[in-house]
Amino acid sequence: MKKIIITYSFLFLFISCSSLKVISGRKFKFKSNNREMILHFENDSLCSLKNIFYCEDIEERYKEIIIKSNYERRGDTIFLENVNCKQEDCNYNTTIEIPIQNSLTCDFLNEESRKSKVLFDGRSYKSKYYEYGLVPNIDIDTLYINKKNIILVKKIKNGNFGFVFK
DSSP states (O other): OHHHHHHHHHHHHHHHHOOOOOOTTOEEEEEETTEEEEEEEOSSSEEEEEEEEOOTTSOHHHHEEEEEEEEEEETTEEEEEETTOBTTBOOOOSEEOOOOOOOSSOGGGSHHHHHOEEEOSSSOEEEHHHHHTOEEOOSEEEEEEETTEEEEEEEETTEEEEEEEO
8 A cells, every 4th residue: 555655656746747748739828918929839840939919900911920930859948940941041030020010009019119118127128019029030949848838038139038838
């Protein structure tokens, strides 16, 4: 009886502490004000990143942006490469630039929101556009698995920005 209890205890501990085992076929989401990003692992080698702005008053082509990439998982690290990359030559901008939009629903896409900056972490400033409107562009990138979350961090000229997909 004691062996059974110990065995089940180890099994429970192993299962509860393990990170994501299977990602193929799964979707992970990031949500913020008037925006959602969905990271969908369509099969064992192809994934898509879909950015959706829930704003009726912006240009149609920016409401939903989809980027497809090939991926390879090694342990708790996932390596992405845009499907349009050619043999180690992948030179895309870090972000997909959204032009200034005159939006009431998504004011972070307006010109004024891009210019006004707020204190972020005690030593740097960022605009509402940086906080809510940056759309990551996938070229050759790395995702990190942390427990049941997937983390994407992108470098930009003045630091980094990132997303936690749940």
